[in-house]
Amino acid sequence: MKFFIDTADLAEIQEAGEMGVLDGVTTNPSLMKIAAEREGKPLDFHEHIAKICDMVPGDVSAEVTAVDFDGIMEQGRTLAAIRDNVVVKVPLILDGIKAINALAQEGIRSNCTLCFSPTQALLAAKAGAAYISPFLGRLDDISSDGMTLLQEIIEIYDNFGYTTEVLAASIRHPMHVVQSALLGAHVATMPLGVIKKLLVHPLTDIGLAKFMNDWETFKQHQSG
Numbered sequence: 001m002k003f004f005i006d007t008a009d010l011a012e013i014q015e016a017g018e019m020g021v022l023d024g025v026t027t028n029p030s031l032m033k034i035a036a037e038r039e040g041k042p043l044d045f046h047e048h049i050a051k052i053c054d055m056v057p058g059d060v061s062a063e064v065t066a067v068d069f070d071g072i073m074e075q076g077r078t079l080a081a082i083r084d085n086v087v088v089k090v091p092l093i094l095d096g097i098k099a100i101n102a103l104a105q106e107g108i109r110s111n112c113t114l115c116f117s118p119t120q121a122l123l124a125a126k127a128g129a130a131y132i133s134p135f136l137g138r139l140d141d142i143s144s145d146g147m148t149l150l151q152e153i154i155e156i157y158d159n160f161g162y163t164t165e166v167l168a169a170s171i172r173h174p175m176h177v178v179q180s181a182l183l184g185a186h187v188a189t190m191p192l193g194v195i196k197k198l199l200v201h202p203l204t205d206i207g208l209a210k211f212m213n214d215w216e217t218f219k220q221h222q223s224g
């Protein structure tokens with residue numbers, strides 16, 4: 001399973017990269033806003049995406065803000081030209097699906113975002129999206145079930161052998177990661193906070209504290 005970090009914050013990308021578990025990055029306009037606020041200065045979108053691309057070996061999703069076919073195509077081509085590892089993030093709307101298909105014909109990979117139903121995911125795969133991003137947490141937020149959607153997409157794609165990779169997005173907590181992995185999602189994208197939570201277990205901390213304490217006692221009893 002690939003791990004992507006869901007942020008545009010360079011320090012967070014650096015930290016996850018140092019853990020050696022990072023396969024890629026997903027950004028969106030909201031995450032760009034947060035990154036600019038944290039840096040305390042306006043950011044050049046394309047320059048910032050280039051910086052991110054140079055920090056990670058894998059794919060970096062950069063989202064278009066146009067919602068019409070021509071605008072999505074123009075922005076998509078510009079984003080794809082930044083680096084080879086840019087994946088153009090396109091919303092799951094009619095012009096978006098048309099653009100995903102046209103971009104694929106130009107050899108430009110896309111991440112179809114804002115997916116909330118299996119029919120949307122089926123259209124994205126048929127149009128030629130490289131990734132489909134079902135938003136698990138946002139469905140859970142409205143008392144729906146993100147995991148059911150993920151399971152249905154994976155089953156439908158398996159039935160027909162679609163090569164579109166299933167990218168579990170809008171992940172809120174470690175159990176979203178566990179369940180996505182059990183279902184066989186190709187990728188999970190998550191905030192740094194969730195990546196860090198994946199390693200936490202109280203028995204590890206308790207066990208380590210006891211080892212350290214016993215080691216101190218052992219040293220006092222060492223001869224010489």
Ligand code: E4P
Pocket residue numbers: 006026027028113133135137138169170171189
């Ligand atoms: C990633 O591709 C998505 O844009 C992101 O996971 C959405 O997460 P959110 O629902 O926490 O904003």
